[in-house]
Amino acid sequence: MDKTWVLAEQRDGTPAGIVLELVTAARGFGSVVEAVTWGPGGAGAAAVLGRYGVTKLYNLGDIGESLPGPKVAAAIAAQLAAESRPDAILIGATHDGRDIAARLSARLDLPVLANVVGMDASGGRLTSEHSIFGGSTVVRAEFTGAVPGLFIVQAKSFAAEAAEAAEQRSLEIVEVEVPDTGPSDAARVVTRHEEEHSGPKLDEATVVVSGGRGLGSPGNYALITELAQLLNGAPGASRAVVDAGWAPYAFQVGQTGKTVKPVVYIACGISGATLHVVGMRAAQYIIAVNKDREAPIFAIADLGVVGDVTKVIPRLIEAIRARR
Amino acid sequence: MNVAVCVKQIPDSEPPALDPQHHTLVRDGKLVMDESDSFGVEMGLQLVEAAGGGEVVLVSMAPCGETRGLRTALATGAAKAILVSDPVLAGSDALGTAKVLAAVIRRLGPDLVLAGTESTDGYTGTTPVQVAELLGWPSVSFARHVEISHRALRVKRQTETGYEEVTCPLPAVVTVTAGVVEPRYPSFKGLAAAKSKPVEELTVVELGLDPSQVGFSGARQQVISVRAVKAREAGEIVVDAGEAHERVISFLEQLKIL
């Protein structure tokens, strides 16, 4: 492994959490690690990335109101034509990351391996791990064709760790021109809306309290936010509840939502479907409240309460309040 | 306003099985329409209705000439379907699939292509945007609301922290998330009509594609090993009789959360 590129999604100079995870993993391959960034403030990410051992940062600069997919893929493809290709490009499984990976794959005519949860480069052979069937099975795969291998990696697959002092760099910033992308780049972002949130972030919280369809009605989701707040945790939700509009998508835990690794995960009225479980099975402890003794969530819960959430949770909230 | 909707037909079996030789999902049993794509079908029907003309055409790639999943969507109002079924497609990855779907869409020349954000069996979530890039079209992924006026889309695109409003000229590819619309149920009349709606079947060569670009050879990837992961074990179970919350509290105390 000579060289690895990492896509560095960032906001105002702060790289997304997954970027630091990917850079740490790439350093572990024993290769040179370089990053590609875009958007306002991109160059500001250089300081942090240098601490994580990145040696070079390709900066596309502001891409205006464009969605990142077409422009970032085109710029990377042009850069690859101009210099020695990296062995791998690691891309976080974010919405923009998936768009960029898809366009890059089609542009370079290279396959992409998605849903990566682990990687290994021992013996100079790069392989990736994919968790399937709700995490019960791990498949190891590799590319057999040309480099770079394109990998879309799930969040929390690697722990982020800064490099040893000796490996830290003040990295070189290379300003990259974005080639003309024609009609593929015709979409424009008109406005951006952020979900209001207070308290710890869902994917960083020590305690996550999640609600599922078992809450029975949209109003009962307030029990989840209240308990989360009392425990200084973050509220989460199953996709059933998000699809029904009881909680915002930003709260969704699972395959197509956030991956969380809290100390305690409290699942309330959640059945434990595999596509939910993949997002929370790495919690240190799982507590589940479900009225169905046969619910699959009990197979992985350290403490399972067979009961009605609309009765158990209000009593729990009241008891915690009484202690204050 | 003509809309092409990508519809994946997936194994109905739960849990799915892996082929012991190639480690790919076994797809020769009964296939059904992926529920993720029922939202694209419904969205397509609504947009055509709102435009006051045009039709919804289904596009699918599936083994063994399977049309069962397509009939379900035809029964709800899609006009016709194009199915690409060919033994050389076995082992295709997302890019190979995208090449096939893009070739069909090029022939159809629709105003809009709708697809799911990710399929239930493969969930790579890259196929539709690969299609867009192969066509040279713009795309908007993760749409949770779509409107069309003056040949332009206005989409609410879900992001990790909220949503963005995006405008996009046609033709374009849009991926929709589950729950964006409420898929309609087929009527008895619709089910009867679906039996006689046209389903055109095409092969890879008929689409003008080189068979080496698709299937196992086009995928250029291999599975090296498959292993079972040690499952988490079930712990203590308390049946609530009015005091189970006390056990939760003592559990949280042990962990120093309380």
Ligand SMILES: Cc1cc2nc3c(=O)[nH]c(=O)nc-3n(C[C@H](O)[C@H](O)[C@H](O)COP(=O)(O)OP(=O)(O)OC[C@H]3O[C@@H](n4cnc5c(N)ncnc54)[C@H](O)[C@@H]3O)c2cc1C
């Ligand atoms: C491609 C794809 C991606 C997906 N991604 C995700 C994802 O990211 N995250 C996710 O969560 N899901 C995801 N899903 C959906 C997933 O498969 C399940 O449908 C979903 O997780 C179910 O949510 P739930 O547990 O809230 O609802 P249900 O499965 O309906 O379970 C409700 C549970 O509540 C219990 N219950 C009912 N009433 C009470 C009561 N009064 N008290 C206590 N318990 C009660 C029931 O016994 C039941 O176990 C995905 C699906 C697909 C196809």
Ligand SMILES: Nc1ncnc2c1ncn2[C@@H]1O[C@H](COP(=O)(O)O)[C@@H](O)[C@H]1O
């Ligand atoms: N074989 C296929 N036939 C038709 N559409 C497909 C096929 N594979 C993927 N798609 C479309 O692409 C979406 C995402 O699929 P995937 O990339 O497999 O997660 C699906 O929801 C479908 O709309």
